[in-house]
Amino acid sequence: MHSWTELLLSFESLLVKLCIGMIDAGKAYNAANKQFVSGIRELAQQSTKDEVIESSLTKFAESLQEMINYHTVSCMCLVKADVHDLRKFKDSKKQFDKVSEEKETALIKNAQAPRNKQHEVEEATNILTATRKCFRHIVLDYVLQINVLQSKRRSEILKSMLSFMYAHLTFFHQGYDLFSELQPLMKQLGGQLDQLVVDAAKEKRDMEQKHSTIQQKDFSNDDTKLEYNVDADNGIAMEGYLFKRASNAFKTWNRRWFSIQNNQLVYQKKFKDNPTVVVEDLRLCTVKHCEDIERRFCFEVVSPTKSCMMQADSEKLRQAWIKAVQNSIATAFRDKEDESEKLDRKWSTSTGSLDSGGEPKERPLKGESALQKVLTIPGNACCCDCGQPDPRWASINLGITLCIQCSGIHRSLGVHFSKVRSLTLDTWEPELLKLMCELGNKVINQIYEARREELGARKPNPGDPRHEVEAYIKAKYVDRRFVRRPSDEELRSKVVSLSKQEKRLSSSSEHLPPRPPPPTPKLRQGSNASGQSGQCSKSSWWRSSTLPPSSPCKENVFFEPKEYSPGLQLYWASYACSLPDMAEALAHGAEVNWVNTDEEKRTPLIMAVQGSSLVTCEFLLQNAANVNQQDAQGRGPLHHATMLGHTGQVCLFLKRGASQNAADIDEKTPLTIAVEAANADIVTLLRLAKMNEEMREAEGPYSQSGDETYQDIFQDFSHMASNDPDKLNRYQQYDTQRP
Known part of the structure; x- marks a missing residue:
């Protein structure tokens, strides 16, 4: 009985280890399945243009995910064996083995006691008696643990296995029901698949014929045809590859994909990159041929703040790009006349929110609307520093209007002296527009030019050399030379x-x-x-x-x-x-x-x-x-x-x-x-x-x-x-x- 119990327990320990291994394998299987389902879903998202593939893959992914969920529940039914009773049995066995050895030692010592040494005989006899008494108690506990373990193991083994089998039964029933519902769709797709194979073969033949026809055409003297289309659906009037000269010290040339869109000239290094703006507004730039450099077919786009040197692949392409930029400049100026009116109509029809009662609400002003409001302030109709009529720029922290030349000088002073913004190209928030209307050129000049005449300083005129205007502006705003100090x-x-x-x-x-x-x-x-x-x-x-x-x-x-x-x-x-x-x-x-x-x-x-x-x-x-x-x-x-x-x-x-x-x-x-x-x-x-x-x-x-x-x-x-x-x-x- 003792040896049979030990054999049974060893088999149970092995079964526990196998159960743990099976649970771990099930988790790994489910993890791999989840990755596979995720791949199917990503493929479905990339196939939005093909309704059949997208809907089919989505349905298959949902069904496989359900099977993963069922399998997870099935694995949870593999309960690990309870080792608590097993531990108590092992402890009792250790005590039994120990007392058995002590009993054998006491018997040997009692047998070896000499007849003529009475005190050794009595000592050996007492040890043997005590050891036998302890042995009887340990044996009873050990037998009890064996009986309890054998009695309990019969029910637990059957219970665990029955639960495991029922879990498998449920799993396969659920899978059968799930795929029974999916079967009509699979049959339908099977019929469509045959037609898809036929269509693919026909499409392949057509492409091979086109490829053969194109190969026979002579492209030796034919440049890529580029046309300027201001009404293109994607907003891109023209696009193509150009070489761009870098602004670094080495003046390296890099090939980039350029495009003209929304009155801007932009380029991309890679297809998925965000466009880099070369010219923010083509109305402020000019384009010209460049014949004084070593490379051929070059042209330059110049704006008030920078210039960009580019190279086309041929003279024909260079002429096409120059014409496209010139057309974009003309189109931008033509559209500018209607910009303010369109914005006013757009915002006048918008509805308010936040207790606006549905009344129209004013939006950020841009273009002529902001310009007209600011220029009505006394002194603002001319540049604050040189008197150039019809200014189109402003310094928002000073509250003055500027011409394009003075605005460039103000930018060079740094934003801690002057923050420059366009009155026609930038959007104006209402609080900033009110700030401009509270100050103005007349008010600021009364402060910053209070002692100008007293000091005999000449105010620049339109058309004066840039260095003279720059010296005056620095003396006025940086050195504050003409400000009157109060007592x-x-x-x-x-x-x-x-x-x-x-x-x-x-x-x-x-x-x-x-x-x-x-x-x-x-x-x-x-x-x-x-x-x-x-x-x-x-x-x-x-x-x-x-x-x-x-x-x-x-x-x-x-x-x-x-x-x-x-x-x-x-x-x-x-x-x-x-x-x-x-x-x-x-x-x-x-x-x-x-x-x-x-x-x-x-x-x-x-x-x-x-x-x-x-x-x-x-x-x-x-x-x-x-x-x-x-x-x-x-x-x-x-x-x-x-x-x-x-x-x-x-x-x-x-x-x-x-x-x-x-x-x-x-x-x-x-x-x-x-x-x-x-x-x-x-x-x-x-x-x-x-x-x-x-x-x-x-x-x-x-x-x-x-x-x-x-x-x-x-x-x-x-x-x-x-x-x-x-x-x-x-x-x-x-x-x-x-x-």
Whole structure:
């Protein structure tokens, strides 16, 4: 019985190992099957043009996937044997073997005890008696484990095998049912396959005949035929291979696939590569033959910013490309006349969103629409620097218009001095267009040319040499040689005037939500300069910005700041929403991120938020204001805009990269503040921005700018903030209507 049990257990251990191997093999089989099914699905996706192949492969892949699922369930029924009882049996066997050896040793020692040594006889006898007693107990436990194991193994073995067989039965039944449903489709495809074989053989014969005919044709004197087609369905007017000379020091030539499309000249290194733009707008370029270089059949496309040397394969092809570029230039100028009208019609028929009531909404302006609005500002009809009529370029951080030559010089200054944009080719957001309308050439020249006549400097005229114009522009904007420096008394008068006045804008003022009363110069206890009563000090108002504006304060004593500076002028001009005074402060050397240490480290951008003006914030941001700079309370511009319910400013700051995760000293983020204030519009913007940021992070560092829905919603808010701000006053209106 003992040996039979051991033999049975050894076979069971072997069976367990075989079961484990079978499970592992089943997993490997299923993994290989899944890869095969994935390959079938990819092939089906690549065959979308052939409906029969796509639908058939898709159906086969679904059926095979079902079989994989059935097989997975079948493998799960192969339960590993329970080794717990086996372990107890082995432990009992070890104890039995050990006690058996001890008993044999005791018997040998008892037999060897000498007759004449009574104490050794007694010791051996006692050891033998104790060993026999222990042996009996161990034998009983060992026999018990053998009986229990034998009794249990009979049922478990049969149970496991029965479960395994039922799993196979189910698997094959499911497979039979599945393929029975698939059989009609397989028969139908079998019939179609015969016809496909016949069609393929016929197509092969036709291609062989065409190939034979083409081989007999003489191509020795025939160039590839290229035609210019402006109305091509794919938007590509002309395309083909050209050699392009690199702009590196070695001037290497590389063969690239060029095309003319959408009034642009582009090329690709490989077929699947994204096109590289050589000329962004063909209206700004010229094309000419090049006979002064070693290579033949060369021509050059020249734009205001760069030139590109190319080589065709023959003289005929060179002439075709030159003619195509010239035709594209003419077509672009012809289409330009209708561009503005088409855009206006397009946007006028679009419907609004976000409580727009279905009314038409204004879209980003481009072309003549933006040009006409900007040129109506006094002084903007001529270039700000040389007086050239009909300018087509602008410096958006200065708010001036420029001719093409001066715009190129401004670009060379760097974006920290001037940011150049086209009035006809670029898209203009409404807040940026309003910024251009708030300033203008007349206002800026009164600042940057205040001492020009006094110093006897001559202003350039149209047609003057470029180096003279460039020297004048650098003296004007980089060295600020013609700016009049204010005296200490003039600066003090300006700052005091700005700190006390209400918001003043030109005739194009924004109708934004009501703002709190203006903060006044810092209060200092112990002095009684003003004698007024019943108003909060500025510092008290800032600390209790959530209180109603009419909340009384005990202190009523005003104290002037320690010193007056251009930074302080920019600080108060930002609150007063006076863009000319802000531009003047920057011309006088004010730091755009100047910190008022007397007023809890607030910046001009934070004061612009308090001034409720969207265009003032835009002006500071265009001049490199830090959108995330915090005050002493740990609050940035986004915090303050959220607290005051300025939805348009929140939208602007989020577009400019404001951190919505920044927390103030109370550990409150802008989203926390917006939720507490129940401002639905701002909560929507903040959550959309956060979701879009998470999507970009999930897509990796090479993701695109973001989701189109997110961009559309932000665009709607931007246009409402600039063109119809009353629709964003829902939060303030709700507050005034609450009991």
